[in-house]
Amino acid sequence: MDIGKIDQIIDKHDSEASALIQVLLEIQSENKWLPKEALTRVSEKLAVPMSRIQHITTFYKTFSLTPKGRHEVHVCVGTACHVRGAQNILDTVEEVTGVKPGETDPDLNFSVETVSCLGCCALGPVMVVDGEYHGNVEPAETAKVLKDCACSQEQ
Amino acid sequence: MAKITSPAELEKLREKILSQRDPDKLCITLCSGSACHATGCDPVADALAEEMEKQGVVGKVDFRRTGCHGFCEQGPILVVYPQGICYLKVKAEDVSEIISATVKGGKVIERLLYVDPNTGEKATLEEDIPFYKNQQRLVLGPNRKIDPKSLEDYLAVDGYQALVKTLFELSPEEVVGEVKNAQLRGRGGAGFPSGIKWDFARKAPGEQKYVVVNCDEGDPGAYMDRSVMEGNPFAVLEGLMIGAYAIGANEGYIYVRQEYPLAVANLTIAIEQAEEAGLLGENILGSGFDFTVKVHRGAGAFICGEETSLLNSLEGKAGEPNARPPFPATRGLWGKPTNINNVETWANIPLVINKGADYFTAIGTEGSKGTKIFSLVGKVNNTGLVEVPMGTTLKDIIFKIGGGVPGGKQFKAVQTGGPSGGCLPEDLLDTQVDFDELTRAGAMMG
Ligand SMILES: Cc1cc2nc3c(=O)[nH]c(=O)nc-3n(C[C@H](O)[C@H](O)[C@H](O)COP(=O)(O)O)c2cc1C
Ligand code: SF4
Numbered sequence: 001m002d003i004g005k006i007d008q009i010i011d012k013h014d015s016e017a018s019a020l021i022q023v024l025l026e027i028q029s030e031n032k033w034l035p036k037e038a039l040t041r042v043s044e045k046l047a048v049p050m051s052r053i054q055h056i057t058t059f060y061k062t063f064s065l066t067p068k069g070r071h072e073v074h075v076c077v078g079t080a081c082h083v084r085g086a087q088n089i090l091d092t093v094e095e096v097t098g099v100k101p102g103e104t105d106p107d108l109n110f111s112v113e114t115v116s117c118l119g120c121c122a123l124g125p126v127m128v129v130d131g132e133y134h135g136n137v138e139p140a141e142t143a144k145v146l147k148d149c150a151c152s153q154e155q
Numbered sequence: 156m157a158k159i160t161s162p163a164e165l166e167k168l169r170e171k172i173l174s175q176r177d178p179d180k181l182c183i184t185l186c187s188g189s190a191c192h193a194t195g196c197d198p199v200a201d202a203l204a205e206e207m208e209k210q211g212v213v214g215k216v217d218f219r220r221t222g223c224h225g226f227c228e229q230g231p232i233l234v235v236y237p238q239g240i241c242y243l244k245v246k247a248e249d250v251s252e253i254i255s256a257t258v259k260g261g262k263v264i265e266r267l268l269y270v271d272p273n274t275g276e277k278a279t280l281e282e283d284i285p286f287y288k289n290q291q292r293l294v295l296g297p298n299r300k301i302d303p304k305s306l307e308d309y310l311a312v313d314g315y316q317a318l319v320k321t322l323f324e325l326s327p328e329e330v331v332g333e334v335k336n337a338q339l340r341g342r343g344g345a346g347f348p349s350g351i352k353w354d355f356a357r358k359a360p361g362e363q364k365y366v367v368v369n370c371d372e373g374d375p376g377a378y379m380d381r382s383v384m385e386g387n388p389f390a391v392l393e394g395l396m397i398g399a400y401a402i403g404a405n406e407g408y409i410y411v412r413q414e415y416p417l418a419v420a421n422l423t424i425a426i427e428q429a430e431e432a433g434l435l436g437e438n439i440l441g442s443g444f445d446f447t448v449k450v451h452r453g454a455g456a457f458i459c460g461e462e463t464s465l466l467n468s469l470e471g472k473a474g475e476p477n478a479r480p481p482f483p484a485t486r487g488l489w490g491k492p493t494n495i496n497n498v499e500t501w502a503n504i505p506l507v508i509n510k511g512a513d514y515f516t517a518i519g520t521e522g523s524k525g526t527k528i529f530s531l532v533g534k535v536n537n538t539g540l541v542e543v544p545m546g547t548t549l550k551d552i553i554f555k556i557g558g559g560v561p562g563g564k565q566f567k568a569v570q571t572g573g574p575s576g577g578c579l580p581e582d583l584l585d586t587q588v589d590f591d592e593l594t595r596a597g598a599m600m601g
């Protein structure tokens with residue numbers, strides 16, 4: 001990731017150490033994951049020891065220290081979605097992409113994560129693909145959404 | 156918007172906005188909360204813009220995208236005002252007919268109406284739908300009237316009037332007194348009296364103090380805070396400013412969980428608009444009161460809903476809880492006195508200040524005043540967001556509003572208060588929603 005971009009994000013938060021989590025969140029949304037060089041830069045500029053950054057990035061579930069796929073799939077497994085068949089959706093996702101929850105395929109096509117409640121429980125099960133919400137999804141529709149993703153990247 | 160420097164200027168602006176609005180003018184509102192994005196409100200909005208152009212009604216009809224109407228399962232929801240004709244599960248294909256038949260021809264499209272699953276009866280107007288009819292939407296009400304991205308819309312529904320009253324007519328002690336008299340209790344779970352908590356923070360020694368909004372809402376199945384924050388961020392902000400004035404804080408933080416990007420987006424716009432209009436910043440409306448606020452996104456950790464964890468997270472640390480005491484009211488953010496409340500608690504404040512403690516205490520039960528928002532999910536006919544006066548029985552919520560169990564099946568149990576709450580069987584269905592009643596029954600509010 002471009003150091004200039006990282007500096008820009010840090011500057012936006014006035015290089016305040018208390019903004020550590022916000023800075024990391026922005027780097028992650030820019031780059032999808034947190035590479036070592038980025039963390040080193042953050043540590044220098046915010047004057048926060050690397051050990052604390054390590055603690056933060058492992059404590060909060062959102063942060064990823066490994067590369068993410070081009071497409072991010074989140075399947076809600078909160079109570080309401082669970083009751084309405086989230087497991088079937090997860091199975092379908094794995095069938096279509098070959099990726100298990102918490103993992104990314106070697107070609108970096110898909111990353112799959114489970115999440116807890118997205119706050120759309122009336123529509124469970126809910127799946128989010130690249131930030132787009134899909135409510136009341138069934139296995140057939142799940143497969144279609146993911147295949148459309150895969151096609152769009154081949155072009 | 157130009158900076159507003161006095162209450163008189165604000166009132167002039169409000170009058171101007173209202174004079175440009177004709178209550179009899181046709182207005183189409185489309186619910187655009189998170190859930191409606193999942194059911195496809197964007198294609199409907201695109202189709203609407205296109206059809207309005209094509210059928211030549213631009214200018215004659217207003218179009219507004221609002222926050223959550225609460226009936227998420229039936230989304231996207233489209234309402235045609237002034238009549239209030241309510242269409243459910245609207246698709247892009249329906250839009251052309253909605254414009255030609257309903258907007259131009261005044262005719263109702265039967266197939267888009269609500270059908271009662273028990274009686275087969277249709278309901279044309281929003282207020283005729285049993286789901287809405289039995290609610291009292293004091294906090295959620297403005298959600299369907301305003302575009303959460305429009306300060307003008309909020310001003311049109313008397314927005315920031317409570318702030319003006321607070322800054323120009325009331326002393327901090329009087330504000331705390333009003334909240335105490337209203338007997339408002341925290342909506343975040345424990346039900347602690349908010350006025351008493353504010354008083355602790357106000358009386359705590361120290362120059363620097365903070366106010367914080369807890370929008371972590373970690374309990375699965377709960378999304379009332381999300382809907383308020385997405386649909387009416389102004390009310391939360393206004394409540395926060397009033398609280399800040401009351402306890403003597405000039406800085407506030409709003410902690411929003413990672414999973415709520417739309418809430419963050421709408422809130423950020425509301426803050427920018429307030430800054431631009433001089434409703435935030437230095438010398439607000441010429442009152443001498445300064446206040447700034449920052450939005451802080453969570454990073455995915457359930458425990459951050461707990462207040463001491465949340466404050467640690469705000470400081471940029473891991474969200475691990477501290478032992479209490481000391482309570483945040485004396486030693487909170489960066490060791491300074493801090494008052495933290497839940498989203499819904501803050502959103503009730505403008506109401507309490509505008510209408511007064513007597514109005515507020517007239518609603519609810521002996522120990523729990525006002526209304527409470529619930530998210531009704533699971534195996535009930537109507538799922539969605541429900542706001543009822545405290546003291547409403549679970550039976551009324553599940554059967555009158557929720558329409559009972561689908562297929563006329565036997566009712567088994569209802570869970571309240573998320574994982575920290577409890578499950579109540581059928582023989583406890585007459586339990587009233589009230590902090591003390593629910594605790595007595597072994598469950599929790601929420
Ligand atoms: C494990 C745990 C999780 C909590 N989660 C939330 C939450 O998601 N939202 C919330 O407002 N309060 C939550 N609380 C309660 C807060 O600690 C705090 O009491 C509340 O924000 C105070 O606001 P109120 O007085 O307006 O209710 C949680 C408490 C615990 C112990
Ligand atoms: S979004 Fe709602 S339904 Fe889905 S898991 Fe969450 S709580 Fe449940």
Ligand code: FES
Pocket residue numbers: 186187188189190191192222223224225226227228230231232
């Ligand atoms: S988000 Fe549309 S009804 Fe709730």
